[in-house]
Amino acid sequence: MAYQESFDVRTRGRGSIEITAEVAGIVRASGLSTGIAHVFVQHTSCSLMITENADPSVRRDLETLAARWAPDGDPAYLHDDEGDDDMAAHARNILTGSSVSVPIGKGELRLGTWQGIYLWEHRTLAHRRSIVVTVLA
Structure with missing residues (x-):
């Protein structure tokens, strides 16, 4: 069984925003007790x-x-269509990743005590980011 839902996050520019609560809410809405939550951001x-x-x-x-x-x-970058942070943002995405997966047990995310899920904005200006959560049993 699978369940999928999306949500948007508005960033303030470079930095991180915790999205654990939103992902946990989607997991609860799925009604699945055991499985995997795959979280994917649709941006580069x-x-x-x-x-x-x-x-x-x-x-x-x-x-x-x-x-x-x-x-x-x-100065070694060729791609700078959207400014000085353009290629750096793409490189940071490649180095850090577009998705994370978290186990689900008893209908909840099985994160460690000090773990949270974050969207990490690499651009200096504010953006609206779309995140897809797929819950798999």
């Missing part, structure tokens, strides 16, 4: 991650690392 300049949800400095440090991995405005 943001990503999804499961990371620390207690200390926000972890996500700030991840921004610092991402700036080292894929700096904005690198």
Whole structure:
């Protein structure tokens, strides 16, 4: 059995937004007790991650690392159609990923104590991002 639902997230620009509650609500709506929740973002300049949800400095440090991995405005980039952050955002998406999967047990996400699901916006300007959650038994 499968259940699928989508939702949108409005970002404020570069940074992370926790979406655990929205995904958990879709899992509950599915009525499935055991399975997998697959979460996918339909964009190439943001990503999804499961990371620390207690200390926000972890996500700030991840921004610092991402700036080292894929700096904005690198003169070696050929793709800059939408500005200095364009290619850097695509590279960060490739390095961090467009989807995450979380086990479901007893109708709930089986995340660890300090884990949360986050949309990670890699563009400097605000965007509206679409996320698809597929729950599989």
